[in-house]
Amino acid sequence: GENVEQHPSTLSVQEGDSAVIKCTYSDSASNYFPWYKQELGKRPQLIIDIRSNVGEKKDQRIAVTLNKTAKHFSLHITETQPEDSAVYFCAAILHTGGFKTIFGAGTRLFVKA
Amino acid sequence: DVKVTQSSRYLVKRTGEKVFLECVQDMDHENMFWYRQDPGLGLRLIYFSYDVKMKEKGDIPEGYSVSREKKERFSLILESASTNQTSMYLCASSLLSSGTDTQYFGPGTRLTVL
Numbered sequence: 001g002e003n004v005e006q007h008p009s010t011l012s013v014q015e016g017d018s019a020v021i022k023c024t025y026s027d028s029a030s031n032y033f034p035w036y037k038q039e040l041g042k043r044p045q046l047i048i049d050i051r052s053n054v055g056e057k058k059d060q061r062i063a064v065t066l067n068k069t070a071k072h073f074s075l076h077i078t079e080t081q082p083e084d085s086a087v088y089f090c091a092a093i094l095h096t097g098g099f100k101t102i103f104g105a106g107t108r109l110f111v112k113a
Numbered sequence: 114d115v116k117v118t119q120s121s122r123y124l125v126k127r128t129g130e131k132v133f134l135e136c137v138q139d140m141d142h143e144n145m146f147w148y149r150q151d152p153g154l155g156l157r158l159i160y161f162s163y164d165v166k167m168k169e170k171g172d173i174p175e176g177y178s179v180s181r182e183k184k185e186r187f188s189l190i191l192e193s194a195s196t197n198q199t200s201m202y203l204c205a206s207s208l209l210s211s212g213t214d215t216q217y218f219g220p221g222t223r224l225t226v227l
Contacts, residue, residue, distance in 0.1 A: 009153065032213050043117075043203065043218040044156070051213075089155060099144070099207070099214035105155035 002027045004092050006104025013080050014112050021075045021107045023090035030102075032093040033066060033073045038106075039086045047088075048075070080111045116140070117219040119204050125225045132191040134222050136204030143209040145187035146216065147171075147179065150201040162187055163209065194226045 005024045013019050025033075034049035050057045050064045050073065057064050061080075066073040073092075077084055090104040120135035136145065144163055148156040148171075158171030160179040168179050176198060180188045187206075191198055201223050205216040 006155075034213070034215060036216075036218075043220050044216075045218070046215055049213065049215065093214050099209075101146075101158075101214050101216060103156040105153065 002030075002092070002094055002100070002102050004090060004102045004104040006090050006107055008107060009105065010108045010110075012110040012112065015080060015082060017080055019077045019080050019084070019109055019111075021088055021090070021109070023073050023075075023092075023104050025071050025073070025092040025102070027092070027094050027102075028068075028071060030071075030092040030094050032095075033064070034091050034093070035062075035064060035075050036089045036091065037086045038089065044089060077109075080109075082111050082113050085109055085111045117204060117206055117217050119202075119219040119222050121222050122220060123223050123225075125227065126191075126194050127227050128195060130191075130194050130226075132194050132224065132226075134189040134191075134202055134204075134224070136187045136189070136206075136219055137185055138206040138217070139185065140206070140208070140217070141184065142206035142217075143184070144207040144214070145181065146205040146207075147177075147187065147189045148203045148205065149173070150203055150221070156203065159189065194224075196226050198224065199226045200224060 031052040036044040037047045038044040063076045087106045094100040117138045146161040147159040162181040178190045204219040207216045
């Protein structure tokens with residue numbers, strides 16, 4: 001069945017360094033890839049997304065890249081700050097009449113001051 | 114601004130009790146979802162609904178049922194709670210016509226079954 005693998009499960013970086021989280025999806029018909037951030041004790045919220053007709057998208061310190069051939073997409077955070085510490089979920093959306101969202105297992109990012 | 118609310122932030126129930134978790138969204142979204150979130154397992158879909166009175170099983174529907182009598186409200190029911198249903202439950206909604214299924218989450222209900 002459809003699945004999204006996310007790595008690493010835990011990532012620890014020094015403040016100011018970059019962080020990269022990678023996801024791989026199984027269904028080549030997936031066409032939309034959002035990323036959600038969940039701070040401790042709070043709800044997941046969308047931070048950036050990319051459609052399948054685009055290879056890269058950037059929003060200030062965060063960027064997402066998509067390689068459709070390899071079925072990979074990645075989240076890049078530059079100049080990390082302590083407030084970037086959170087759990088990040090990738091997802092792939094499959095349009096099958098309705099929409100089906102498949103989430104990755106999540107990455108817990110720690111940014112050390 | 115989309116608002117998704119859940120009836121309780123914390124619940125403690127006993128094994129065998131019937132448990133109702135309610136979710137309300139105020140943006141006229143067609144789609145509503147119930148997930149449970151457990152460490153290392155991410156977000157697992159229990160049930161979802163594309164319209165009033167419609168429901169579809171997700172990946173882990175066993176032990177749960179749902180009700181959607183009104184568009185804005187989606188209820189998750191644990192007919193007979195068990196300790197392995199201790200978890201964080203997240204409700205979400207999305208707009209069918211958006212073409213993206215961007216999900217808006219509620220604050221979550223942390224359920225403990227003793």
